[in-house]
Amino acid sequence: MLRAIIDNLKGLYSLLVGLSITGRFLLSPQRTVHYPRQVVAPESLASFRGPLELVPSADDPAKTRCISCQMCVRACPDNCLKVVKGEGGKAPAVWVYDFSLCCLCAACVEACPASALRFSHKVYLTALTRDELKLDLLADLKARAAKAAGGADARPPAQPPAGLEPQARL
Amino acid sequence: MSGLGFINPFGVRELPGTTTGDFYTANFAQKAQPGRVILNLGPQHPSTHGVLRILAEMEGEYVWRAEPVLGYLHRMHERMAEVKTPQQFLPNMGRVDYLHPLAWNWAYVGAVEKLAGLEPPERAQWLRTLSCELNRISSHLLWWGAFVMDLGGVTPILYAFEEREKINDILQIITGSRLTMSYFRLGGVCADADDRFLALTREFVPYLRERLKMYRGLVTDNVILRRRLEGVGPIDVDMCRRYGATGPVLRAAGSPNDLRRDVPYGTYPQHDFWPATGFPDDCFGRYLVRLAEIESSLDIVEQAVRGLPPGPIMVDKPPKANFKMPAGETYFAVEGARGQVGVHLVSDGGKNPYRVKLRAPGFSNLSLFAEAAQGTLLADAVAILGSLDLVIPEIDR
Ligand code: SF4
Ligand code: SF4
Numbered sequence: 001m002l003r004a005i006i007d008n009l010k011g012l013y014s015l016l017v018g019l020s021i022t023g024r025f026l027l028s029p030q031r032t033v034h035y036p037r038q039v040v041a042p043e044s045l046a047s048f049r050g051p052l053e054l055v056p057s058a059d060d061p062a063k064t065r066c067i068s069c070q071m072c073v074r075a076c077p078d079n080c081l082k083v084v085k086g087e088g089g090k091a092p093a094v095w096v097y098d099f100s101l102c103c104l105c106a107a108c109v110e111a112c113p114a115s116a117l118r119f120s121h122k123v124y125l126t127a128l129t130r131d132e133l134k135l136d137l138l139a140d141l142k143a144r145a146a147k148a149a150g151g152a153d154a155r156p157p158a159q160p161p162a163g164l165e166p167q168a169r170l
Numbered sequence: 171m172s173g174l175g176f177i178n179p180f181g182v183r184e185l186p187g188t189t190t191g192d193f194y195t196a197n198f199a200q201k202a203q204p205g206r207v208i209l210n211l212g213p214q215h216p217s218t219h220g221v222l223r224i225l226a227e228m229e230g231e232y233v234w235r236a237e238p239v240l241g242y243l244h245r246m247h248e249r250m251a252e253v254k255t256p257q258q259f260l261p262n263m264g265r266v267d268y269l270h271p272l273a274w275n276w277a278y279v280g281a282v283e284k285l286a287g288l289e290p291p292e293r294a295q296w297l298r299t300l301s302c303e304l305n306r307i308s309s310h311l312l313w314w315g316a317f318v319m320d321l322g323g324v325t326p327i328l329y330a331f332e333e334r335e336k337i338n339d340i341l342q343i344i345t346g347s348r349l350t351m352s353y354f355r356l357g358g359v360c361a362d363a364d365d366r367f368l369a370l371t372r373e374f375v376p377y378l379r380e381r382l383k384m385y386r387g388l389v390t391d392n393v394i395l396r397r398r399l400e401g402v403g404p405i406d407v408d409m410c411r412r413y414g415a416t417g418p419v420l421r422a423a424g425s426p427n428d429l430r431r432d433v434p435y436g437t438y439p440q441h442d443f444w445p446a447t448g449f450p451d452d453c454f455g456r457y458l459v460r461l462a463e464i465e466s467s468l469d470i471v472e473q474a475v476r477g478l479p480p481g482p483i484m485v486d487k488p489p490k491a492n493f494k495m496p497a498g499e500t501y502f503a504v505e506g507a508r509g510q511v512g513v514h515l516v517s518d519g520g521k522n523p524y525r526v527k528l529r530a531p532g533f534s535n536l537s538l539f540a541e542a543a544q545g546t547l548l549a550d551a552v553a554i555l556g557s558l559d560l561v562i563p564e565i566d567r
Contacts, residue, residue, distance in 0.1 A: 011393030
């Protein structure tokens with residue numbers, strides 16, 4: 001009988017301890033990042049693997065270092081890369097990357113002999129269709145170069161797919 | 171079929187000459203006794219962690235018979251291993267068990283290295299231990315939160331997530347991702363630890379030790395949790411042996427089996443830790459074992475940060491894209507957060523392995539559920555299910 005009472009009192013005490021911990025945390029500052037009002041600090045994205053991007057060559061930020069050797073295409077387990085060599089020279093004419101298939105494994109980055117690939121830190125990329133995730137990396141490289149040169153963003157503004165008007169997207 | 175007294179919980183009309191439900195339900199219901207209710211838990215149910223389905227024959231509130239139905243998350247990982255080179259298959263391993271991906275990384279890389287005779291450099295080995303243990307802690311933390319949530323306490327998982335996010339931040343520095351990590355490479359690891367990584371890890375160890383004390387006050391000592399778990403679902407060593415259960419389930423049953431000690435691999439022989447045992451064999455024991463393992467993993471992490479030697483992180487000649495394994499057969503197992511993670515690899519000397527068998531600890535741990543849940547209350551069966559720490563993608567592969 002006495003034992004049961006003591007057990008129950010101990011139990012009650014344990015509940016009070018738990019409640020006091022919860023209470024303490026209730027009054028402590030917020031721990032979460034309220035996206036989109038807040039975003040994480042850029043340094044915490046330093047090595048985050050976002051969609052691939054091409055590394056610009058040392059002399060021209062709009063030019064790629066890629067030599068169209070196809071090593072990345074062959075290394076990729078998901079077949080998400082397409083590199084087509086351009087006329088004359090080694091520079092690629094087409095560099096398409098399907099982000100919807102990519103598993104961010106870095107096999108392509110590690111296979112590239114020219115160190116022409118790296119991961120971007122675009123964590124806020126969104127798309128409504130799969131086709132929007134087929135990224136043209138050459139265009140992306142040019143846009144980045146234009147932006148860095150001080151010009152406006154060279155990319156056309158993203159168009160909503162047909163049938164989905166901007167108001168409907170909220 | 172009316173003789174079965176089959177009651178359909180979802181109100182689907184019974185067609186003449188058939189039982190309601192699919193093949194599994196119909197098959198399961200055949201052995202049901204009159205007056206019993208067949209209950210479907212899952213495949214989409216908050217208490218089953220992903221798409222696991224449990225069929226239970228209920229006598230009132232008591233589970234008379236239970237049977238797990240698997241395969242809803244089968245993704246043919248073993249087949250994929252046969253059609254891809256080892257390097258290309260590596261990212262799959264992070265997807266098999268998304269809570270402890272680095273153990274699976276290690277199991278596969280270890281199997282290939284064992285067959286090909288590759289010996290990763292010292293620093294890579296230490297980094298493997300370090301990252302794998304950090305990952306184990308994050309896996310146990312998530313289990314802790316999810317288990318308590320199964321039992322009806324919704325808040326603790328949010329505390330667990332705070333720590334988990336910290337570990338993710340740390341692991342992201344070297345692995346580049348936060349969930350399905352693919353960090354190990356044949357012959358080493360893919361990125362070196364920088365100062366930020368080491369500093370954050372050093373900071374994290376005492377921080378989590380403090381937090382574990384808070385966990386104790388918040389959950390472990392809580393009378394509601396104790397009365398809910400103590401004495402529920404005893405699983406003894408014999409039952410573990412019959413079903414092949416490993417990991418914390420086996421250690422809670424009282425057997426100190428831990429591959430990190432029994433079949434040492436990597437740098438574990440150089441670490442000072444002891445498998446957590448000496449707990450009761452019920453749900454509460456399995457709860458305590460995992461919390462104790464977080465602490466022992468913290469010790470290993472601390473030792474690994476202190477002892478991390480300088481040097482390369484990759485063998486001199488890393489395997490190229492045209493790498494061919496020698497013909498042969500090998501098995502390599504590591505201790506994952508849920509138990510023995512094994513890879514049985516058969517190679518015929520070609521670019522792709524001939525056959526890869528993945529041994530998922532969760533599969534064996536789940537197998538004993540049918541026996542352990544027999545005769546328990548339904549609510550206790552959910553507690554047993556939670557205490558097994560199941561990750562369904564790993565079970566279904
Ligand atoms: S990261 Fe992996 S999946 Fe993605 S493009 Fe590169 S090789 Fe392919
Ligand atoms: S491996 Fe590098 S250089 Fe070769 S095609 Fe790919 S990106 Fe270009």
